[in-house]
Amino acid sequence: MTCLEMPAALKATALKKHHLPTGFTVMEAVVASTILTLGLSAALQLSTEIFSASQASRHLEIASALAQDLAECWQIQTPLCLAQFSNSGPFTASSSDESQTFIRTWSVSSLALALPDVASSPTIVLPTDEASLQELKIEVRWTASVTGRQNLLGNWQVRRASTPVWNEP
Secondary structure, three states: OOOOOOOHHHHHHHHHHHOOOOOOOHHHHHHHHHHHHHHHHHHHHHHHHHHHHHHHHHHHHHHHHHHHHHHHHHHHOOHHHHHHOOOOOOEOOOOOOOOOOEEEEEEEEEEOOOOOOOOOOOOOOOEOOOOOEEEEEEEEEEEOOOOOOEEEEEEEEEEEEOOOOEOOO
16 A cells, blocks of 8 residues: 555554654753853853963062062162162052052061181181172062952072172281
8 A cells, every 4th residue: 555545544644653853852952051051151160260370470470570670670789779679668560450569578688608717727807897798588469359369479589799898907
């Protein structure tokens, strides 16, 4: 019996059996939406972490540059550089992020010079107090604007020896 010879009721049943369903069921749509939502939220979280890491890296770079600038100024001792040592207050280091302030503090200390054993060596002439080894310690602090956490660039240390002025005995 061919399709043309069948009664109409059987033709409709035969066509329904061979008809493939089209579209999504509600359950498939819910599962697809859940997977899409999880993927988008993971991408959003990753982008915020990348932004936070980028900002922390930029702030660390600025803090390092501030410490290095002060250390280099301490080495060359020009009037413009010496003026930096009179201001230790907070300041904004970048015009792109005016809400971010950095606090640069420092201390200068004289280090004791190791002298040779006087008993075994010939008589030496000791330098005056103006000739010494000095050490500059610099700290830069800032508060992260995203997390609110206080950050610190550790001790940036520089040493300098002044030229000795010898006294005749």
